[in-house]
Amino acid sequence: MTRVVLADDQVLVRAGFRALLDAQADVEVVGEADDGVEALAQVRRLRPDVVLMDIRMPELDGLEATRRISEDPELSEVRVVVLTTFELDEYVFEALRAGAAGFLVKDTEPAELVRAVHAVRAGDGLLSPGVTRRLISEFAARSKEPERSPELARLTDREREVLALVGMGLTNDEIARRLVVSPLTAKTHVSRTMVKLGARDRAQLVVLAYESGLVRPGWLG
Structure with missing residues (x-):
């Protein structure tokens, strides 16, 4: 059973993801959070396998929450997938640097969301070759040598x-x-x-x- 925490400040987004994931025989949504502070608390308490983490949230954004999860040795088995509205959200590359296993756009196909949860649980990243090339080209080119x-x-x-x-x-x-x-x-x-x-x-x-x-x-x- 893959245990999932949903972190998003939009109730309808969480409800849609929960309905889809709970319909899977081998996936269980064990917690929800509407801000980064609560997300971090849920992850520390529940120790899920996967966190679907919105980048833009109040109190503590998803980027910092992801970094804190990644840096905590006790949470080394937790995999974070950042959620974004646009494929090239300006914070996506920073989220990957912070330790996210990959990212999904919020309007992704239902079957792709389920596949992504299983892939991340197995240790695979969620970066297609095309997305990898665009991300690196877009953001790495702005960085120092x-x-x-x-x-x-x-x-x-x-x-x-x-x-x-x-x-x-x-x-x-x-x-x-x-x-x-x-x-x-x-x-x-x-x-x-x-x-x-x-x-x-x-x-x-x-x-x-x-x-x-x-x-x-x-x-x-």
Whole structure:
């Protein structure tokens, strides 16, 4: 059973998500919150598997709530999916840096929402290749010149190559074809890279790939 907390200041949004998720045999909505402070309290008390977190909320916004969840060792198993009205919300990239596993637009298809909850529970990020390219191009280009991270020294040459490909938005199957290896081998490389870099999920690998200088905006067209 995947346990979910809904955090959104719009009652109708929460009601719609609850109705959809509670209709699934293997998903249970265990809590709701209408602001970031309450969301944080619910997460600490209920320890859900997944939090659907609106970015813009009163008291404490979803960005800061996500950061506090990500930084709390006792909540290391909690995965946050940020909710936004627009695909390129100005805060989405910051939410990923804060530790979100990915994001969904609020008008996403019902089947996609259910799939997303299961994917995040399994440790997968919610960043399609196209969205990854747009996000990095849009926001990373505004940042200062990245410095090569010393964390990269922990990786083998192949793992650095895999990290760069993840950062460019490639799926495991696409990485496998690019490197001429099996999909299982590609998945193993991605998993080992996550462990070595202390990344919670694939979304954080995308951010690390940019911030380490392995991926540059000009390469993502």
